[in-house]
Amino acid sequence: MAKVEVVMPQMGESVMEGTVIEWSKSVGDTVEVDETLLEVATDKVDTEVPSPEAGVLVEILADEGDVIEVGKPIAIIETDADAAGDVSSGSAAEAEEPAEEEAREEEAETQEESAPAAPNSGDEGERIEVQMPQMGESVVEATVIGWNKQVGDKVEEDETLLEISTDKVDSEVPSPASGTLVEILAEENDTIEVGQTIAIIATGEGASASSSSSAATPQKEKKADTAPAQKETQSAAVSSNGTSGGSEPQRVGTDGRFYSPLVRSIAKEEGISQEELENIEGSGQNGRVSKQDILSYVEDKKAGKVSAPVQQKQTAPSGGGLSKPSSGKSSDGSISAGQLDVKHAPSGDVEVIKMDRMRKMIAEHMVKSKQTSAHVTTFADVDVTSMVKWRNANKHAFQEKTGTKLTFTPLFVEAIINAMLEYPLINSSVVEDEIHVKKDINFGLAVALGEGGEGGLIVPVIKKAQEKNLVGLANAVNEVAHKARSKQLSPDDLVGGTITLTNYGSVGNLMGTPIINQPQVAIIGTGVIEKRPVVMEVGGEDVIAIRHMMYLSMSYDHRIIDGAHGGAFLNRIKQILENFDTDRSV
Template structure:
């Protein structure tokens, strides 16, 4: 008996996904909840687990196929059951058997002593040599490693770091290099076992999906660059001596290339010599010497460049940086070698660079204040505007930016949106946070910001005012039975809305910890499908950037979003101890609420905002922050 593996629902409004990689092959034994494949959607990249234990009998969706939610991806049978797809490979292997003689004879023309074979079949020998290479046969010159599809609409990627060098032995699925795209940073595994013969894409190169990144040959085989000149000159009998002598210059040239950054003058001096030898008459000795300088630098310089780039981007603990972070570090004047990455696997994140830049700016004023006699001279340098590298350029919209754009336009034009605002006195939570923040961070391991106080008050108010914790379904209004807050998070890839489930049942401390966790995983790419689904109301903290006022757009199908703007100390009129009006300096904040006027009236929105206002101004959260 077999069981179908279908594509599950991967988020609200997600209707399809693209198969990016199969983690299991036909005939493999799988356990319950063991990952079977990886799927990419316009909202998340995730793994699909096996619903049952057994044997993978059939794969119905190949890599790069786009399938709809509910479509059958594979079939799993009882453990030990014969795979259903065994007959298909048998049929496909019939033509391969016919070409087997050609593959067997291929090594003969490739070796130097095989000139008789070349003379007897000059027309067919080159064809036999190229056929195994094109088919990536084990006996051929190597198999191409291409850039796979890394998600829907991803057309290119940037090589951030090579994990292997030319000549290294690799195993199947062993990581070869790291690639960064506009949606994901990932490792590219080796499709076969063997030796890395050639690197065709250097670090920081941007390559298209399907482009060849490297070539891998048999374990112990000579690098592909050595055999390339021989293959090109195979029809000519003069190539035999060149083929025999090629390994010697290759082996001697590879070691100086490792130290190329330190001996660049020697390399420059060797370049004219190589050009002179290339311009010499086409004699046999010249043919023997020319392949060495022509072919050796290509594979030999790759590890040198890789080593230099890796050193530039590496930090203690094996951390590395993506081009985006590297550019940010250059703009802020941050030395990457001095940063310890806090991301997955020691990765340096945008936040690490910003924290290092902020720490440097805090320490800078001390020496700058010493020369008190020339304050005017230092001021212009500090205030010099930075020119963006984007000026005058045209760039393609990233996938997340495109999705955000479409959703915002759909929400804005699909409902009657209106914004109401209240002003809130934050004196109580200001004092409470100052009193509790140090002990809270030591106890919980996260900072106590103002946002958890607002999300806690909003959650309580939504439980009372259900008309804002709702959604429109055709001609019906769905009032949700729990408060699932969507929290707007600014990430290097764009805006994301991870979800805090059952927020009304959690304390301020719980809110603080979960907000920090969701924000970190959103920026590091650690969110799963359920983490960005099923939101019933949204909160966006625009005040973190100093915004005084905002009119946020409601994300459909929700009907409300609250913005928490900047808390600013300013003079306000308050009631004195004897009931008189007095002017007092208070930390004040504006709370704009945007809502769908089709089902939420202005009076209802005002009632909700007043409930939030009273809860914040009362500030009775002592027990929830450990006081």
């Protein structure tokens, strides 16, 4: 056929429509196969729509801002150069008679059948779709962190293609087969639904050559041509009073946050400037502004609860430096919204390190925990000499028998579990004005990632830990630690914890005041085990002995755990550790 319809693509099983954000091509433009025609978006993802054929764009059927059902035509491509010769007047789209069109189609089909096969046309092999994997029962989408491979790269089966993340865990996506990466369908920072195709692998020898015209240019580079012009237009549209004047805010703001097409579209319609948008506190992943965030801001603005940031007129001094910002106070001495976010350029002796996704998540989680719970921390000084001697005497036999190294951690976990069985209120959480006491003990272990813990902190969970003996706990501890450090954890491995153990003694610390891992009510900390002189009573007399001592700490939620109850529980752990049975079998 000479005319080819471009339809609104399917962007997920539950997505029934998309919004046209911006056309990259105009009527009359020549387009190549897979060249970007336009950008479309839903409230979940934005994507580029490529041209299905090479030819001329003769008709645009949907304007920017139009909401179109999936499968509906949005443009027409004319693949016959003669027929598309004068698209500006519209005659090319209407001058074709049915008989001539049928004749041309038959001629094209005849030529196609008689034409010799192009080199490598049958060598691409099987095209295998790489789909966004399911990373837990409750996870329906994930965000692309970064691609390890580029279009045209050879990949081996199970070799890492890209890294993805949810709000719970980062994970690597392996290649399902050996071959060549011929298409990348999701950019960095795109949020993609589970099951949606994110790349294509071709298994044939000629995959690289056959895919060169369609996928050799990454999607990022396709956008680069239009970005400068778009930014200039947006900059010019900003009026003196700080409003956008109807222009759409930038895709990535000066604060480094990504703004989805839907959010930008709402901002454009409501006259929200780029500066205003960057002052909205986002509730989404990495602080992204969601649809609800910007709609709430619009309502508050209309109700007079917030005011637009004042555009400060700055005059650059002759030295080329920045002018001194105003105090941010109005004539009555008050400070309006948006005036507190003053960005200072770092001096030459300061290195600026942008927080990665995990560091932001840790920061948000820790601050939220402090704001949620009334933290109290109590300490105990524990004599663990018996436990240390038993472990040192039996660690080799334990490993030979079980194939697992015996560290101190499963011994601590075992003692804490035994104490929790006597103090069930510790295994609970607060839900509004209710206390939910859990039957199973899902034990969380704080695992430091990277050298010296610089890679962040993650808390995998051992489910139903009360059902495991020492061998089972040792296996579970080693397994979750290995999975955490090799990025093999699923989101389900990180949820449901009822208490957490953090071992700050592993880096030589004596004691600490750990922050509760919400929504739990307690976290236990173990300090370094060191030999110290201790006064002991032996046979009715006081003696000084060299003992293996350790500080044990517990932070707990004082909303439901009183000091006496928390102190008694910690003291029970101390008793269990100090009365360790040195005659127990391996």
